[in-house]
Amino acid sequence: MITVANLSKKIGEVQALNDLSFSAENGQITGLLGPNGAGKTTCLRTVFGLLKPDSGTSCVDDIDVAIDPIGAKKQLGLFPDPFGLYERLTPREYIRYFAELSGMARKPAKAATDKVIEQLNLTDIADRRCKGFSQGQRMKTALAQAIVHQPSNIILDEPTRGLDVMSTRLLRDILIALKQQGHCVLFSSHVMQEVAALCDRVIVMAQGKVVAIGSPQQLCEQTGKDSLEDAFIALIGTDEGIAA
Secondary structure (H helix, E strand, O other): OEEEEEEEEEEOOEEEEEEEEEEEOOOEEEEEEOOOOOOHHHHHHHHOOOOOOOEEEEEEOOEEOOOOHHHHHHOEEEEOOHHHOOOOOOHHHHHHHHHHHOOOOHHHHHHHHHHHHHHOOOHHHOOOOOOOOOHHHHHHHHHHHHHOOOOOEEEEEOOOOOOOHHHHHHHHHHHHHHHHOOOEEEEEEOOHHHHHHHOOEEEEEEOOEEEEEEOHHHHHHHHOOOOHHHHHHHHHOOHHHHHO
């Protein structure tokens, strides 16, 4: 479970987060939905401990990120940009490296690496260098390093950006499986179809604040709209917000 309480962060002259509060539950996929500049990435970076808030707290499984960042990170899996893989490494080397980086000893890291390779059907490419991999192969390798240490919480920042249709569908299937296994999945997006298809709860953000919280259906009912896109526009106030 991830909990954000009264989180504020100013970057330069911009108030990126403004008293932001919400929770993401275990066994659910929670989406941060908002226009560009809404503060989604800043929020996720703060939860992961990459940014320090000006005020407020973020907790991962009741561990305060500011007080115990290492303990919190052990309960978090961060899905990186799949195009940023170390191309000279094989998936097995890459995944095992991150397993050990998360605090696992060598032998457990090796066992965990073997397990996640099998889980994500990476066996046929596990010992090939990542250079030349397809989008789907890169995506699965990146996701494997995020979950190799079996974190209870998974964070993804616009995870389908740059992925083709088949890779996007595969990622969706994997995220649904993680949810069904009881994980807390938190991701950001401004793609309506993605959020509507995946999310149990949606946190609508604008200008660093929470505008509304609910399931896609609840947000439609709240605004009297037939689609999540129309509900989103009604909630943030203007059409211009989509491209902001």
